[in-house]
Amino acid sequence: MTLKSFVEVQPDSHFPIQNLPYGVFRPESGSTARPGVAIGDYVLDLSVITRAGLFDGLILKGSDCFLQPNLNKFLAMGRPAWKEARATLQKLLAASEPTLRDNATLRQKALVPVEKVEMLLPAVIGDYTDFFASMHHAKNCGLIFRGPQNPINPNWFHLPIAYHGRASSIVISGTDIIRPRGQGHPTANSGPYFGPSLKLDFELEMAAIVGPGNELGRPVDVNEAADHIFGLVLMNDWSARDIQAWEYVPLGPFLGKSFGTTISPWIVTLDALEQFACDAGKQDPPPLPYLAEKTSKNYDISLEVEIKPAGNEDSCVVTRSNFKHLYWTVTQQLAHHTINGCNLRPGDLLGTGTISGPEPDSYGCLLELTWNGQKPLSLNGTARKFLEDGDEVIFTGFCKGDGFLVGFGKCSGKIVPSPR
Amino acid sequence: MTLKSFVEVQPDSHFPIQNLPYGVFRPESGSTARPGVAIGDYVLDLSVITRAGLFDGLILKGSDCFLQPNLNKFLAMGRPAWKEARATLQKLLAASEPTLRDNATLRQKALVPVEKVEMLLPAVIGDYTDFFASMHHAKNCGLIFRGPQNPINPNWFHLPIAYHGRASSIVISGTDIIRPRGQGHPTANSGPYFGPSLKLDFELEMAAIVGPGNELGRPVDVNEAADHIFGLVLMNDWSARDIQAWEYVPLGPFLGKSFGTTISPWIVTLDALEQFACDAGKQDPPPLPYLAEKTSKNYDISLEVEIKPAGNEDSCVVTRSNFKHLYWTVTQQLAHHTINGCNLRPGDLLGTGTISGPEPDSYGCLLELTWNGQKPLSLNGTARKFLEDGDEVIFTGFCKGDGFLVGFGKCSGKIVPSPR
Numbered sequence: 081m082t083l084k085s086f087v088e089v090q091p092d093s094h095f096p097i098q099n100l101p102y103g104v105f106r107p108e109s110g111s112t113a114r115p116g117v118a119i120g121d122y123v124l125d126l127s128v129i130t131r132a133g134l135f136d137g138l139i140l141k142g143s144d145c146f147l148q149p150n151l152n153k154f155l156a157m158g159r160p161a162w163k164e165a166r167a168t169l170q171k172l173l174a175a176s177e178p179t180l181r182d183n184a185t186l187r188q189k190a191l192v193p194v195e196k197v198e199m200l201l202p203a204v205i206g207d208y209t210d211f212f213a214s215m216h217h218a219k220n221c222g223l224i225f226r227g228p229q230n231p232i233n234p235n236w237f238h239l240p241i242a243y244h245g246r247a248s249s250i251v252i253s254g255t256d257i258i259r260p261r262g263q264g265h266p267t268a269n270s271g272p273y274f275g276p277s278l279k280l281d282f283e284l285e286m287a288a289i290v291g292p293g294n295e296l297g298r299p300v301d302v303n304e305a306a307d308h309i310f311g312l313v314l315m316n317d318w319s320a321r322d323i324q325a326w327e328y329v330p331l332g333p334f335l336g337k338s339f340g341t342t343i344s345p346w347i348v349t350l351d352a353l354e355q356f357a358c359d360a361g362k363q364d365p366p367p368l369p370y371l372a373e374k375t376s377k378n379y380d381i382s383l384e385v386e387i388k389p390a391g392n393e394d395s396c397v398v399t400r401s402n403f404k405h406l407y408w409t410v411t412q413q414l415a416h417h418t419i420n421g422c423n424l425r426p427g428d429l430l431g432t433g434t435i436s437g438p439e440p441d442s443y444g445c446l447l448e449l450t451w452n453g454q455k456p457l458s459l460n461g462t463a464r465k466f467l468e469d470g471d472e473v474i475f476t477g478f479c480k481g482d483g484f485l486v487g488f489g490k491c492s493g494k495i496v497p498s499p500r
Numbered sequence: 501m502t503l504k505s506f507v508e509v510q511p512d513s514h515f516p517i518q519n520l521p522y523g524v525f526r527p528e529s530g531s532t533a534r535p536g537v538a539i540g541d542y543v544l545d546l547s548v549i550t551r552a553g554l555f556d557g558l559i560l561k562g563s564d565c566f567l568q569p570n571l572n573k574f575l576a577m578g579r580p581a582w583k584e585a586r587a588t589l590q591k592l593l594a595a596s597e598p599t600l601r602d603n604a605t606l607r608q609k610a611l612v613p614v615e616k617v618e619m620l621l622p623a624v625i626g627d628y629t630d631f632f633a634s635m636h637h638a639k640n641c642g643l644i645f646r647g648p649q650n651p652i653n654p655n656w657f658h659l660p661i662a663y664h665g666r667a668s669s670i671v672i673s674g675t676d677i678i679r680p681r682g683q684g685h686p687t688a689n690s691g692p693y694f695g696p697s698l699k700l701d702f703e704l705e706m707a708a709i710v711g712p713g714n715e716l717g718r719p720v721d722v723n724e725a726a727d728h729i730f731g732l733v734l735m736n737d738w739s740a741r742d743i744q745a746w747e748y749v750p751l752g753p754f755l756g757k758s759f760g761t762t763i764s765p766w767i768v769t770l771d772a773l774e775q776f777a778c779d780a781g782k783q784d785p786p787p788l789p790y791l792a793e794k795t796s797k798n799y800d801i802s803l804e805v806e807i808k809p810a811g812n813e814d815s816c817v818v819t820r821s822n823f824k825h826l827y828w829t830v831t832q833q834l835a836h837h838t839i840n841g842c843n844l845r846p847g848d849l850l851g852t853g854t855i856s857g858p859e860p861d862s863y864g865c866l867l868e869l870t871w872n873g874q875k876p877l878s879l880n881g882t883a884r885k886f887l888e889d890g891d892e893v894i895f896t897g898f899c900k901g902d903g904f905l906v907g908f909g910k911c912s913g914k915i916v917p918s919p920r
Contacts, residue, residue, distance in 0.1 A: 206626075207668050212751060233749050238692050239683055243751035244664035244758070248627050248843045249716055258717035260840035263659055263788065272658050274788050296669055296760065297678035297919060323840065329653050331632060331663035332752020335840040338664070340716065368683065368694050420680035420743065420755040421919075423668050499717060499841075 094487025101346035199345035203427035246338035264322035277320035284444035302415035314491035390470025514907025521766035619765035623847035666758035684742035699741035704864035722835035810890025
């Protein structure tokens with residue numbers, strides 16, 4: 081029989097009792113930030129549950145991890161604490177459990193309607209790394225920028241390529257994105273372009289939130305890497321293609337990316353995703369031993385991007401992709417990241433890179449979807465090569481269970497004009 | 501007449517009363533971290549000075565900025581607070597001023613012998629960015645990796661190229677550096693190399709510590725950028741050239757750098773460096789308006805690198821360079837960093853990139869000094885292409901005043917073997 085909560089959850093909700101994703105919120109503006117989990121149209125306030133003494137397991141009893149303004153302390157505690165919290169909360173929210181269900185005063189305090197809350201970044205993100213783990217994306221970028229001769233660099237099949245991203249400009253879903261200004265390639269006989277980006281793009285990504293980190297000099301074994309990952313969020317790695325194209329040789333993307341990166345507020349745990357795990361597919365050439373996994377897993381997470389063009393009431397779906405299209409798994413990404421001794425800290429963010437599928441309608445960014453502006457998209461009758469001011473980009477992602485969804489909610493942002 | 505302190509300062513000390521660099525220290529192991537300034541062979545404990553009520557200026561009176569375990573709060577306060585603190589401390593430490601000089605109890609508490617203290621990272625570093633601002637370094641890297649046709653990429657002369665570095669692995673001078681393991685280029689007919697790096701290098705850099713940051717979407721004007729820089733430190737951006745060479749296309753350096761970055765503990769303020777400012781030299785082509793400075797300044801800071809080879813008692817100087825060799829100024833670096841709206845936060849670190857001078861004996865890394873291993877260096881009769889386990893690398897830097905030095909002390913680290 082399917083597990084059910086006494087909290088009413090619509091069948092198309094992303095947040096049934098099977099999910100219980102973690103976020104940080106303020107119940108009202110000005111109040112203290114605190115952790116919560118989403119259940120249907122409510123947020124369960126974990127500081128209230130802590131103060132009521134309802135985390136009564138061996139690890140979490142007496143802990144103040146949910147009295148913090150972020151999840152970092154809980155993230156550092158590791159999988160045994162995460163499993164205990166999940167068990168406690170699934171029991172507490174179950175239809176058959178009277179503790180919270182029949183205590184109207186506590187219920188009133190603990191369950192806050194989601195439309196009233198302000199969601200915040202779930203963790204202090206010390207470092208943000210962005211990978212390049214979709215082969216289809218790597219291939220398309222190579223075809224667009226370098227042509228059909230060896231579109232994918234030879235190193236790509238041997239290691240999960242990545243770069244360090246900018247942590248300070250990571251924002252929560254719903255934050256406006258200010259169109260960046262910067263330099264673009266010189267045109268014939270003139271200097272570089274300078275002004276608002278003319279090729280503003282989204283990138284459909286997901287990102288892993290790191291749990292316990294590792295000490296400097298102590299790599300994480302790839303077969304233990306999953307215990308260092310708390311869960312996943314949706315991520316939009318906004319990109320200014322003209323700025324990026326001019327600046328990125330030889331040290332990689334910098335200002336073409338660092339003006340803003342949006343993440344969804346709810347971290348869906350690997351424990352909730354476990355039942356949607358699927359085979360990651362064979363890697364050829366076989367990875368070096370430090371990247372060879374006993375079990376190589378992806379997750380079957382349907383991803384969708386909609387654009388609501390400036391001035392329009394309705395949004396259009398522009399792509400449908402899936403997390404399972406990644407070539408390098410998140411556990412391989414994490415193990416590779418630490419093989420040189422680099423230390424990860426709780427709350428670090430590891431982006432997957434753009435998740436493109438094999439078909440043109442599953443490409444994960446406008447660069448690919450419009451083939452660098454050569455094939456504009458039609459959205460409700462209006463054409464787009466790249467994003468215009470006022471356009472809103474909305475990501476969703478979910479796994480389909482038997483009679484329920486385990487979803488990520490939305491990751492959205494609207495483009496506003498460059499400052500004068 | 502030269503300003504003098506009642507604290508005895510040797511003429512070759514880096515820390516006379518003209519300097520007063522800021523750091524964070526523990527007076528003894530296990531005690532609380534607190535800010536201090538260096539004076540001769542002592543550290544002045546700023547928490548003691550605060551508690552004694554001696555910061556009596558308009559801005560700092562009653563402030564708890566020096567009761568913090570890092571400098572971030574003080575950094576955020578900006579130049580007026582920094583100038584006030586400097587004036588207060590120069591007065592308090594002056595030979596003619598009895599307040600501290602004649603109070604044996606307070607002096608005993610406030611002045612801690614530097615050999616007793618443990619130095620810590622001076623600030624929480626939210627993000628670390630590394631530039632590529634020396635033309636000589638850019639040219640040499642281009643010649644080594646791409647050959648004599650256009651060794652410097654066309655974008656280099658139009659913008660200060662940079663990449664995001666790894667903040668978590670920044671360590672304080674004196675911390676051992678564990679040789680990273682990783683992948684290197686495949687050799688003929690075999691897969692990529694995997695193992696301890698065979699081309700471990702130092703990079704002679706300096707780095708700016710950001711003071712007040714800027715809001716997302718609000719670029720800093722290049723002519724106001726100096727007010728966002730508190731001061732400079734020495735920095736060794738350790739690099740594994742074999743890992744870097746294989747991984748860096750197309751997204752830039754990642755594991756070749758992220759295993760460790762060492763900074764010196766004392767932040768020398770721009771106010772202390774002001775009298776060593778010099779003309780930054782003409783830029784051709786002229787920079788775009790957002791990078792065009794009314795006054796374009798560098799600082800005349802002599803830099804020196806010594807290597808103490810494994811098993812040797814003595815160290816050898818391997819290069820002498822100068823901060824003034826930078827093409828792009830630190831203020832241009834900062835303004836460029838924010839032109840796209842990227843936000844900087846107090847404590848952020850902006851590395852200059854390797855500071856190579858024009859002559860072969862002023863190159864800032866072994867890659868250049870040994871021309872990628874082709875011309876080994878002789879150190880006390882032992883040869884080095886790259887660093888070996890047990891080698892210690894020591895940077896120093898100072899400005900020469902009239903009868904005194906304003907220096908940075910040392911930035912050192914020893915290579916220890918990869919874990920088994």
